[in-house]
Amino acid sequence: xxxxxxxxxxxxxxxxxxxxxxxxxxxxxxxxxxxxxxxxxxxxxxxxxxxxxxxxxxxxxxxxxxxxxxxxxxxxxxxxxxxxxxxxxxxxxxxxxxxxxxxxxxxxxxxxxxxxxxxxxxxxxxxxxxxxxxxxxxxxxxxxxxxxxxxxxxxxxxxxxxxxxxxxxxxxxxxxxxxxxxxxxxxxxxxxxxxxxxxxxxxxxxxxxxxxxxxxxxxxxxxxxxxxxxxxxxxxxxxxxxxxxxxxxxxxxxxxxxxxxx
Amino acid sequence: xxxxxxxxxxxxxxxxxxxxxxxxxxxxxxxxxxxxxxxxxxxxxxxxxxxxxxxxxxxxxxxxxxxxxxxxxxxxxxxxxxxxxxxxxxxxxxxxxxxxxxxxxxxxxxxxxxxxxxxxxxxxxxxxxxxxxxxxxxxxxxxxxxxxxxxxxxxxxxxxxxxxxxxxxxxxxxxxxxxxxxxxxxxxxxxxxxxxxxxxxxxxxxxxxxxxxxxxxxxxxxxxxxxxxxxxxxxxxxxxxxxxxxxxxxxxxxxxxxxxxxxxxxxxxxxxxxxxxxxxx
Numbered sequence: 001x002x003x004x005x006x007x008x009x010x011x012x013x014x015x016x017x018x019x020x021x022x023x024x025x026x027x028x029x030x031x032x033x034x035x036x037x038x039x040x041x042x043x044x045x046x047x048x049x050x051x052x053x054x055x056x057x058x059x060x061x062x063x064x065x066x067x068x069x070x071x072x073x074x075x076x077x078x079x080x081x082x083x084x085x086x087x088x089x090x091x092x093x094x095x096x097x098x099x100x101x102x103x104x105x106x107x108x109x110x111x112x113x114x115x116x117x118x119x120x121x122x123x124x125x126x127x128x129x130x131x132x133x134x135x136x137x138x139x140x141x142x143x144x145x146x147x148x149x150x151x152x153x154x155x156x157x158x159x160x161x162x163x164x165x166x167x168x169x170x171x172x173x174x175x176x177x178x179x180x181x182x183x184x185x186x187x188x189x190x191x192x193x194x195x196x197x198x199x200x201x202x203x204x205x206x207x208x209x210x211x212x213x214x215x216x217x218x219x220x221x222x223x224x225x226x227x228x229x230x231x232x233x234x235x236x237x238x239x240x241x242x243x244x245x246x247x248x249x250x251x252x253x254x255x256x257x258x259x260x261x262x
Numbered sequence: 263x264x265x266x267x268x269x270x271x272x273x274x275x276x277x278x279x280x281x282x283x284x285x286x287x288x289x290x291x292x293x294x295x296x297x298x299x300x301x302x303x304x305x306x307x308x309x310x311x312x313x314x315x316x317x318x319x320x321x322x323x324x325x326x327x328x329x330x331x332x333x334x335x336x337x338x339x340x341x342x343x344x345x346x347x348x349x350x351x352x353x354x355x356x357x358x359x360x361x362x363x364x365x366x367x368x369x370x371x372x373x374x375x376x377x378x379x380x381x382x383x384x385x386x387x388x389x390x391x392x393x394x395x396x397x398x399x400x401x402x403x404x405x406x407x408x409x410x411x412x413x414x415x416x417x418x419x420x421x422x423x424x425x426x427x428x429x430x431x432x433x434x435x436x437x438x439x440x441x442x443x444x445x446x447x448x449x450x451x452x453x454x455x456x457x458x459x460x461x462x463x464x465x466x467x468x469x470x471x472x473x474x475x476x477x478x479x480x481x482x483x484x485x486x487x488x489x490x491x492x493x494x495x496x497x498x499x500x501x502x503x504x505x506x507x508x509x510x511x512x513x514x515x516x517x518x519x520x521x522x523x524x525x526x527x528x529x530x531x532x533x534x535x536x537x538x539x540x541x542x543x
Contacts, residue, residue, distance in 0.1 A: 014467065025360050028353035032413040032495070036361070039418060042409040046418075049408050076305040083302040119525035121486045123498060124518045127505035128330055132322035137309045195291060198298070207397035214399060214491050215502075221399075228403055240400060247395040260290045 054237035063235065067223060067242055074219035075246065077137060078205035081144035086198050089114075089149050093156030099165050100186055102178060111157070118150025126212045135217035143212050148201050159193045160186060192261040199254035206247055326511055334515035338508055339500060344520045351489060351496035352524070355481035357417045362424030363474045369425065370432030371458055376444065377436060390426040398423050398484055402492040416494030420484055424477055435469040436462050472535045479528040486521055497521050 029036060092110045094100045101107035126143040133139040163186075171185040213221020220243060227235040274280065336344070372378045373386040393401075402419030409415050439462055447457050489498020497517060504513040 010464075017471070021360060024356060028356045031350055031353040032357065032417070034354075034357055034413040034417055039409075039414045040361075042405065042414055042418060046405050046408045050404065054404075073309060076301075076308055079298070080302050080305045083298050115526060115529070116522070119483075119522050119529065120518055121483065121498065121501070121521055121525075123487050123490045124501060124505075124514065124521070127490070127501065128326055128511065128514060129323060131505070131509070131511075132326055133314065133319050134312075136312055136314055138311065138314060138319075191291060192287070195294065210397040211399045211487055211491055224400065224403075233407075236404075240396060240404075243397065243400070244392070244395040248391075251391070251395075257290065257294055261287045261294075 053233040054240060055234065056238035056241065057234040060234045060238045063238065064242075067220070067239055070220045070223045071242055071246060073137060074206060074209045074213065074221075077140050077144065077219060078202055078209050081141055081148055082198055082201040082205055085145050085148035086152055086194070086201070089152035089156055090194070092149075092153045093160060094182060094186070096153065097157045097160035099161055099168050100182060110153070114150050114153035116150070117146050118154060120146070122147045122208060122212060123215055126215050130216045135222075137218050139216045140209060140212045140218045143216070144205050144208060147208070148205060152197060152201060155197045156190075156194055159190045159197070163189045163193065195261060196254070196258045199250075199257065203247065203250055203254065206243075206250065210243065329511040330515035330518065332515075333512055334519055335512040336516050337510055337513050338504065339513070344497065344500065344517060347495070347497040347500050348520060348524055351485045351498065351521075352482065354413060354416055354488070354494065354496055355420070355478060355485040357413075358420035358424055358485070359474060359478045359481050361417070362421040362477070363428055363470075365421075366425050366428035366432055367470070369429045370436060371462070373429055374433045374436035374462075376439065376441065377454075377458070377462070383433075386429065390429055393422045393426045399488065399491050402488055402494070406492060411493050413494060416485070416488050416492060419492070420481055420488065423484075424481060427480075428473060428477055431473040432466070432470060435466040435473075439465055469539070472539050475535055476532050479525075479532045482525060482528055 025036075028034070092114055095102075096107050096110035096114065098107075101110075122143055125146050126139060129139040129142050133142075167185045167189055168181055171181045176184070209219055210221040210224065213219035214225045215221070217225075220239065224236065224239050227239065339347075369386055369390075373383045373390075375383055398419055401422050402415050405415035405418045406412075409418070443461050444457055447461055452460070485494075485496060486498040486501070488494050489496035489500075490502035491498075493499060497520065501514060501517050501521070504510050504517055
């Protein structure tokens with residue numbers, strides 16, 4: 001095939017993809033009754049509204065301790081959900097990864113269970129748990145735990161499979177046992193990467209905790225919902241700014257740690 | 263006493279040769295692990311559990327989960343409605359992804375270090391981390407104040423996070439373009455737009471398509487959640503109605519299964535795309 005032909009075919013393929021995408025966009029807009037022009041114009045007007053209204057006033061400053069208390073609850077929840085889920089995820093990932101599985105069947109079961117846990121929507125867990133546990137931190141904890149667990153298993157398996165097949169082969173050749181292979185070969189190799197996934201999950205969970213809190217009446221999400229329904233925009237501004245501050249602090253720390261350990 | 267150069271490098275403790283090297287990275291990692299462990303052990307004592315009877319709550323949960331996963335059934339809605347609502351959720355996710363992708367493309371050109379001045383690039387990166395710091399659900403609710411609850415607020419809220427994510431991904435793949443290519447084009451008299459359209463875009467188009475699909479998978483999950491939390495319609499809204507309004511766990515189970523199957527299909531496709539990407543690079 002000549003050079004010009006390849007280029008022409010590539011061009012045709014790109015045009016085809018473009019046409020399909022445009023058709024899909026119009027179809028989706030029709031299904032959801034979304035007006036693209038109106039939608040895009042809502043962005044600047046919303047930003048202008050935010051600058052005018054989402055400003056904490058002098059009275060709202062007094063409420064800072066109240067917000068801090070809820071925020072603290074949300075932070076604890078995100079961290080302990082991430083760390084405890086990581087412990088279970090590590091076990092399942094070792095069972096499920098290609099290089100460390102000791103049985104094809106168990107490997108499949110581990111991967112399948114993790115897939116169920118991460119693909120059931122977080123809100124489904126939250127909505128079911130809130131029926132039995134009520135408006136309680138435990139509801140939020142379990143909802144976050146389930147989805148974090150599923151996600152971390154996927155990421156840990158990818159990490160193990162990418163990093164360690166050569167090292168494992170070398171260790172097995174020297175006659176190491178399965179446990180020596182996992183503890184001395186796989187874990188030290190993959191620990192930095194896994195740790196940075198845990199940090200990523202803590203960041204993500206702060207945001208998910210807001211969503212879960214909104215649905216289950218816990219943490220900072222509950223507070224946001226309360227003032228949202230009261231139309232108290234000054235308080236909303238304060239809460240939003242404080243969430244941003246917390247996410248920035250966590251992102252900053254995790255970036256620092258990631259840079260040193262990897 | 264004479265010490266051979268080999269022995270000075272071998273650390274011995276309790277008559278055993280130490281094989282782990284205490285580098286700075288190792289020390290920091292251990293500290294972080296201990297800190298996380300400590301926080302996990304102490305953290306639960308700071309939480310307010312209210313009045314909770316653990317035994318009844320746990321047995322109730324197990325019963326609910328059994329009703330949900332083992333005895334799913336439709337009562338209030340039909341299978342056809344569920345399908346329609348899933349296509350609605352997919353449509354919301356698609357709109358947020360595609361609009362976000364178009365805007366991200368332009369932002370990414372101006373945030374790639376090899377294509378734009380560093381001041382513009384840093385400005386865009388800072389703007390993106392501000393967007394990312396606010397949870398999607400808050401963006402959706404804030405948009406809802408101005409545009410009203412519904413598809414517009416939902417799509418725009420999800421779009422902002424999509425932009426923050428895709429801009430970074432696109433910019434990274436633009437930055438992989440070799441400096442030599444840009445220089446050669448510039449030497450032959452190409453202007454900035456020529457470089458973008460004839461070198462940057464062709465080289466990274468397959469990457470961009472992959473990233474867009476990976477984000478679409480994430481956005482599907484977000485769209486389910488937004489349907490419930492921000493009343494934007496779709497399968498998430500039905501889930502919310504079935505559990506909080508009708509208290510019908512059989513139906514919650516059935517809707518969860520419908521949402522789950524779509525999510526697993528999307529995940530399998532994106533796994534394939536990822537493998538292809540890794541094989542290429």
